[in-house]
Amino acid sequence: MSSRENKQQLPGLTNQIINTYEDLGTINHLDHIPLPQLDKIIEILNDFKEVLYPGYRRRQGLHGGNVSYYVGNLVDRIFNELSTQIARALQHEDVVFESRGEWNSYLEQGEQLTLKLLERLPEIRRVLATDVQAAYDGDPACKSLDEVIFCYPGLDAITVHRIAHELYLLNVPFIPRMMAEWSHKETGIDIHPGATIGDSFFIDHGTGVVIGETTVIGKQVKLYQGVTLGALSFPTDSDGNIIRTMKRHPTIDDRVVVYASATILGGETIVGHDSVIGSSVWLTRSVQPHTTVTLEKPKLRMRADSKEAVTNDSSFEI
Secondary structure: OOHHHHHHOHHHHHHHHHHHHHHOHHHOOOOOOOOOOHHHHHHHHHHHHHHHOOOOOOOOOOOOOOHHHHHHHHHHHHHHHHHHHHHHHHHHHHHHOOOOOOHHHHHHHHHHHHHHHHHOHHHHHHHHHHHHHHHHHHOOOOOOHHHHHHHOHHHHHHHHHHHHHHHHHOOOOOHHHHHHHHHHHHHOOEEOOOOEEOOOOEEOOOOOOEEOOOOEEOOOOEEOOOOEEEOOOOOEOOOOOEOOOOOOOOEEOOOOEEOOOOEEEOOOOEEOOOOEEOOOOEEOOOEOOOOEEOOOOOEEEEOOOOOOOOOOOEEEEO
């Protein structure tokens, strides 16, 4: 077929696609109810990072004479943009429950919730300072606090989380999860915005870490790559629906270290303070404080593939 003949098929194919919008109405959004905009949420997060870590990213050369003007503009922009996005989320939530109100009322709620988040920024900065210090103290390869802020994906992930968590606590729909999933894509670290995480938190390397919604993490906790803090099971009600309001994820007390690829599951699982969970451990029950949990030493088996290599199979412990 010629290019022209091929293009003549496109209207018919388009109609076939359009017909699925009615048949599969659960995966399209066509009724003009405004949704939060992902590109705006990303811009807002980057503005927050400028406020939280001034002088490190978009604008350098800041000093006492101009920082107030610069941060003031950022705060003003965050207020306007985030208020609108929260209003969109609130309105959509009401439409889902068939109680749509006036736009101005949603915008007013959005402004009030944004102000509450902005009021938390001084405390968020205080906590993030402990996270930066924990990363520096916990990694002998790190040369400075600046290196942590510039280079460490774990800090990026916890920065976004500490913002998203505040919005989660304010019962803002959609947006905390949008923030968390964007951060997940950027860093490889998946932290649900509902997770409660204490001061001086450090994720070393970070790739593949998963922290579930009802996880509670104390102070001065260190996780390595591939750690999962997840649910043991999903209990259901009498109708077979998942019960979403109960604690499903573990509690990690103060000063715990969890090494690479360990999996800790269950809402009743508590890892006591000052404990160490070894690499690749699968843990579904609580451990007392000051406990070290490791796997038994495996055996490494080697087989000769040539005459120059070892002449027989050998096994030894590692």
